Amino acid sequence: MEEEFTHPDPTQTINGTAMQLIDPSLPQLLTILPLSQRPIFPGTALPMTFTGADKLTAIKIAVEQHDGFIGAVLERESNEEDYRASEYYEVGTVYQIIKVMPMGSSSVQVLGRTIKRFRLQRVVQTEPSLRWRVQYDNQPATKPDPELKAYMLAISSDIKSLLALNPLFQEQVNMVVTQLNYEKPGQTIDVISNLVSSEKDKLQDLLETWDIFARSKKLLSIIKDELQVAKIQSRINKQIEQGVNDKQKEYFLREQLSAIRRELGEEQDDSESITERIVSKLAGKELPPEAREVFDRELNKLKSLNTQSPEFNVTRTYLETMAGLPWGVFSPDTNDISEARRILNEDHYGLDDVKDNILEYLATIIKRGSVAGSIICLVGPPGVGKTSIGQSIARALGRHFYRFSVGGMRDETEIKGHRRTYIGAMPGKLIQAIDRSKSSNPVILIDEIDKLGSGHGDPASALLEVLDPEQNETFVDHYLDVPFDLSNVLFLTTANQLDTIPGPLVDRMEVVRLSGYIKEEKIKIAQQYLIPKQLKDHGFATDEVTFTAASLDFLVDRYAREAGVRNLEKQLRKIIRKLVLKQAESDQHDFEVTAAMVEEMLGRPRFTTEKLYAEPLPGVVLGLAYTALGGATLYIEARGIPAENAGFRLTGQLGDVMKESAQIALSYIKSILSTAGNNYYDNHQVHLHVPAGATPKDGPSAGITMALALYTLATGQPPNDNLAMTGELTLTGRVLPIGGVKEKTIGARRVGISTLIFPEENRQDFEELDDYIKEGITAHFAATFDDVLAVAVTPRISASVVS
Numbered sequence: 001m002e003e004e005f006t007h008p009d010p011t012q013t014i015n016g017t018a019m020q021l022i023d024p025s026l027p028q029l030l031t032i033l034p035l036s037q038r039p040i041f042p043g044t045a046l047p048m049t050f051t052g053a054d055k056l057t058a059i060k061i062a063v064e065q066h067d068g069f070i071g072a073v074l075e076r077e078s079n080e081e082d083y084r085a086s087e088y089y090e091v092g093t094v095y096q097i098i099k100v101m102p103m104g105s106s107s108v109q110v111l112g113r114t115i116k117r118f119r120l121q122r123v124v125q126t127e128p129s130l131r132w133r134v135q136y137d138n139q140p141a142t143k144p145d146p147e148l149k150a151y152m153l154a155i156s157s158d159i160k161s162l163l164a165l166n167p168l169f170q171e172q173v174n175m176v177v178t179q180l181n182y183e184k185p186g187q188t189i190d191v192i193s194n195l196v197s198s199e200k201d202k203l204q205d206l207l208e209t210w211d212i213f214a215r216s217k218k219l220l221s222i223i224k225d226e227l228q229v230a231k232i233q234s235r236i237n238k239q240i241e242q243g244v245n246d247k248q249k250e251y252f253l254r255e256q257l258s259a260i261r262r263e264l265g266e267e268q269d270d271s272e273s274i275t276e277r278i279v280s281k282l283a284g285k286e287l288p289p290e291a292r293e294v295f296d297r298e299l300n301k302l303k304s305l306n307t308q309s310p311e312f313n314v315t316r317t318y319l320e321t322m323a324g325l326p327w328g329v330f331s332p333d334t335n336d337i338s339e340a341r342r343i344l345n346e347d348h349y350g351l352d353d354v355k356d357n358i359l360e361y362l363a364t365i366i367k368r369g370s371v372a373g374s375i376i377c378l379v380g381p382p383g384v385g386k387t388s389i390g391q392s393i394a395r396a397l398g399r400h401f402y403r404f405s406v407g408g409m410r411d412e413t414e415i416k417g418h419r420r421t422y423i424g425a426m427p428g429k430l431i432q433a434i435d436r437s438k439s440s441n442p443v444i445l446i447d448e449i450d451k452l453g454s455g456h457g458d459p460a461s462a463l464l465e466v467l468d469p470e471q472n473e474t475f476v477d478h479y480l481d482v483p484f485d486l487s488n489v490l491f492l493t494t495a496n497q498l499d500t501i502p503g504p505l506v507d508r509m510e511v512v513r514l515s516g517y518i519k520e521e522k523i524k525i526a527q528q529y530l531i532p533k534q535l536k537d538h539g540f541a542t543d544e545v546t547f548t549a550a551s552l553d554f555l556v557d558r559y560a561r562e563a564g565v566r567n568l569e570k571q572l573r574k575i576i577r578k579l580v581l582k583q584a585e586s587d588q589h590d591f592e593v594t595a596a597m598v599e600e601m602l603g604r605p606r607f608t609t610e611k612l613y614a615e616p617l618p619g620v621v622l623g624l625a626y627t628a629l630g631g632a633t634l635y636i637e638a639r640g641i642p643a644e645n646a647g648f649r650l651t652g653q654l655g656d657v658m659k660e661s662a663q664i665a666l667s668y669i670k671s672i673l674s675t676a677g678n679n680y681y682d683n684h685q686v687h688l689h690v691p692a693g694a695t696p697k698d699g700p701s702a703g704i705t706m707a708l709a710l711y712t713l714a715t716g717q718p719p720n721d722n723l724a725m726t727g728e729l730t731l732t733g734r735v736l737p738i739g740g741v742k743e744k745t746i747g748a749r750r751v752g753i754s755t756l757i758f759p760e761e762n763r764q765d766f767e768e769l770d771d772y773i774k775e776g777i778t779a780h781f782a783a784t785f786d787d788v789l790a791v792a793v794t795p796r797i798s799a800s801v802v803s
């Protein structure tokens, strides 16, 4: 293999700088090894790796035959449009291999040092390896120049900053700092050039720049670019590190927290134990396929969620609600009707027809083995035992009891729940009831169905969906979003009056009326139920306190006249509490409560026996009404003021129907008076009032009462004493039937009225009443207003007499 040493041609230049042979020991012919990544610069020890059979051969030849000298040149990017596109740049660096370390079969790592720049003179051989004749140069001597020195200082400072940003280069920093020599700027620049990274053609340009001043400028600009990038890189790294650190810190703290919890024996709240708990709640329950599918899907979702995310809590609450529901769990029914009768009797006095009704209903349920069918609606005034009947039904069947009121409920979502997307969403009342009952067949009592409001959505139709046996098998609560079978629930509803219950709801219900109690019943209830219960609640033995018959009579008559017994119970509680105090202070053990003691303990009676009117007055008649509070009596008052122009005024918050019946009454009375020659209404301003003025009233059943008030006003003859009436009046004087005969009779008894007038068509209703209600009452039945007059004003004076 040829090895040549020639003298350089002094006319040849690189970038205009003269080149000359400087070191006769450097070979003129070099085996060329191509570099693909970047050029190398003279003046440093450098390891390099070469791969490929050609290169390995070249290295072998160089090491074995040429003292390890090779020429390292950068490969050009292939660029077909460049006419000069030879494969390699023509300026490279001579490198002497000192050590070869094989790395596998096709790679070697070599250790050596970079010595000097060279330039291709000509290609002398291509096979088996490429060999060039090259030219070396002597670095031109540089004069001390302050500007160059400034550049060198800038380079050294920037390279230090650059290397400081990259901890991997700490070693090199130290090395470079020791090697920096401002006397030999060319050498220093080359050393630093080996450390910087930039695009390879920029670095090649640096290699080919002979002029030191120009080279230092180019190097500085490369370093500045790199410094910029390194700074950005370092900032990004810091941010990432910060993020990672925060996460690690949180993770660490959480781990500690759960360790502390474990130590304290508190529950473990990791996702796994939560899902385990949820799944274990489902044990023994039978989810229908649709619900199972949704449950499984949500459970899988929960497992994949971060326990701290809000979504996790929403899903967890949903799953816990689902798992907590009594899917397929039923309490066994006690199918014993005589036991049911015993329980109803044990809990309630009287109410025989109500109990019969309920027992028939229960017998049907027992026979059918299912509750499907109509729903019982218990209608009656407050405190008559509607709720406690419901409780007894549950007890008789051995079912769980749950009660909720829909009074004033305006929002459909209270019944059907909120969609899960709402914050704080929860199931509606029905699913809550099922959840609390822990069985799929409880007794659910829906209270105050007559006071259902309307607002958002339609609560009435939601309730209809719940109560309708056709639909409630697949009741879908918005929150659960899967059907829950409500068809095994025994629904009961309660109301004070029927009129305000939406029609479609009434149609689905079987109405059972509780009319309210008369005084005697209330006394019995007090003796047999309320007093023993209150004594027990206050820690008295049953025989420690006795109430005299007179005291109970006085109590009911003067303090608790309403249809129900809740107020009576309240008054009894007050008395017994006072006895508790008395006992505590005096150690007395036997108490007998007398009427005087009742007055002493409860204060002045709320009701008096004195009537509003000591004796009957013309124009004032007592009517019978049926209100949400039960049967009641109410006065109708008429007064006339002599006037030139006749007029008619109505007050007392009367509804349209009642106003119309007042007009009918007036027209009718005027017509019969005019026949009798009485022209009272032609020269009087008449005012008709129905107290209590603040209570709204409506309905046609005060027709005859108003007519009698107007009649007696015009004739001046007062109605008979101790008389009350009810009946609708037509324009021709016929008397039409009314509702609530029982309640009205009870209401009249309560205030001690014993003569009553009912429409003829209500005769049977009255006769069917229990004897104890009719006892002492004289009922008259009127088909026409004449019949009313026959009873109400006796002896009857001619209507033509004007007062």
Ligand SMILES: Nc1ncnc2c1ncn2[C@@H]1O[C@H](COP(=O)(O)OP(=O)(O)OP(=O)(O)O)[C@@H](O)[C@H]1O
Residues within 6 Å of the ligand: 347, 348, 349, 350, 351, 380, 381, 382, 383, 384, 385, 386, 387, 388, 389, 447, 494, 525, 529, 530, 564, 565, 566, 569
């Ligand atoms: N016939 C009765 N025998 C024994 N106790 C009774 C009877 N009727 C009512 N009570 C008692 O009176 C109290 C009030 O009854 P309850 O709460 O059932 O009334 P309610 O009709 O549901 O009233 P509301 O319409 O206001 O809800 C209860 O303590 C109940 O046990």
